[in-house]
Amino acid sequence: MTVNAYGAHAADKPLVALDIVRRAPGEHDVQIEIAYCGVCHSDLHTVRSEWPGTLYPCVPGHETVGRVSAVGAHVNRFKEGDLVGVGCMVDSCQACASCDEGLEQYCEGSGMVGTYNGPTLDAPGHTLGGYSQRIVVRDKFVGKVSHPEDQLAAVAPLLCAGITTWSPLKHWNVGPGKKVGVVGIGGLDHMGVKLAHALGAHTVAFTTSENKRADAKALGADEVVVSRNALEMDEHVGSFDMILNTVAASHDLDTYTRLLKRDGVLVLVGVPEHGHPSPSVYNLVSRRRAIAGSMIGGMAETQEMLDFCAEHGIVADIEMIPIQQIEDAYARMSRSDVKYRFVIDSASLATT
Template identity: 75%
Template sequence: MNTKAYGAHAGDKPLEPIDIQRRAPGPRDVQVEIKYCGICHSDLHTVRSEWPGTKYPCVPGHEIVGHVSAVGGEVKRFKVGDTVGVGCLVGSCQHCASCADGLEQYCENGFVGTYNGPTQDPPGYTFGGYSQRIVVDEKFVLKIRHPEEQLAAVAPLLCAGITTYSPLRHWKVGPGKKVGVVGIGGLGHMGIKLAHAMGAHVVAFTTSESKRKDAHDLGADEVVVSRDPAQMKPHGGSFHFILNTVAASHDLDAFTTLLKRDGTMCLVGAPEHPHPGPNVLVLIIGRKSIAGSFIGGLPETQEMLDFCAEHGIVSDIEMIRIQQIDEAYDRMLKSDVKYRFVIDSATLAQA
């Protein structure tokens, strides 16, 4: 099926209107008419070949919300008209230990990304959500229970939401836990909202005094300017868990020293250059851990969406027309967005 999309033909070219082909729904497929698509830093890195292996033309987008327009004959969980989401994954092997545990993001044979991932559909790799529609195996489609007026702000939950929810759940964040969130951006602002809703005492770390009020408004109980030793020192040895969302190389020791004995700092941002350190003695003396986490599997992503619907949680967004995509990328590089851009997919019809 011919589908209007926006994509790039090379890493140094702007995104532009292109026509792509979507397969007709197979027996277990769900066809989704895309209403909104969030913009992730991964989109920019892939389109501009800042990560290796980009195939062109590249159509990014893995924060997709829309409505079901067709289903295959064997589809049981969805019907035409349902409000659904598609996140970072559209396939995995389904037979390894990770897939069996509902952790498809750690598929031992390689998951299929929503864009730039291997597929039998022409041209041999996936096209993402900067498009009018997408066809996805039923298993990789998620139910959205938020009201219609919140759908645009739901879209970033499919990546930013699950990327922060998964480690918070894994390390059992909740009442009685003191939790730090480092960075107040697309990921960090979701981490603050989710940790607050889980009942933790939330401390937001920022390098900018100007973000203090914003962090409190998002749900932080305390805000610390991490460049100020006087503000950092009183928190030494007091955190059960720290979620570090910063994607730039920085001093990890400044935060591991804040962990309690047996505390963990989880990294979810991938820096362009390695972090300095860490000082192993800081970890040894206190049995502290530095860990990592990567998006989430299908069961946990559905759990996150249901949790957010129940607690009225959405992302803070700025809506754009698809024709503004390159401007949005440039602004993302300057951190000039609070806190996620979302594409109004209806504007593709004008492309």
């Protein structure tokens, strides 16, 4: 079926209205009428070919929520009318060790299939994302949403910003008695602060801006440190169990590794355009500290995160836009002019 969408035909072209075709649901598929789609910085990187390998036409969007409108014959977990979400991936090999462990994002077989720009048999040969009226997805890659329906728009960013921060927090056993830092106050970071606090950790937000102290406190930070203030940073040397670094720009990692306890870990989830300067080895070996990475989360983790957020009343802080304002949103996002996530009202696609 043909549906309305928004996408780009080239890296140097604006996003425009497109007609795209969605397949009829197969035996294991879920068809979803999209209500809202979050706007992630990855969308901008991909559309503009700032990351290699973009395929055009490119329809971005991987923070998608909506209502089930049809299910395949072998689908048991979902029925028509259910509120659901689709995140950053829509398939994987389902046969490798990582997939067997519910860590499909690290699929070692064919690799995970991204919600957009991933390989597919559907036309045009690569996946097309959530800036569209409808999506059809394999049932294993759909999450149940149990938040109240009036929170649905603010749930959408949980499907990327939420799971990207939840997965490392859970993997490194963040909870009561742990001291956790979150670097930055933005789309990913604000979810990291909310989740770390809700998990019971003593949560410290790092920001470069003095004027973001109140915002960070409002998000749930127990303390706020201005990273440009050397005295404030020195007060925390050797005290963190974990620091979650969401910054997607090249910077000095030694600034944060020295703040870790023995056996503490600095976890990188932001991917900069250029690599970070090489960190000091002494900072690591002197306290058995580690630098690690983490990428989104598996489907079991995603459902766990959605359920936790529903139970604790956690959603993203959003600004709603119609799809026709997406270029303005990209420009504002590039200069960090949003608190903290744009979300597209997919009803606006009906007028394209």
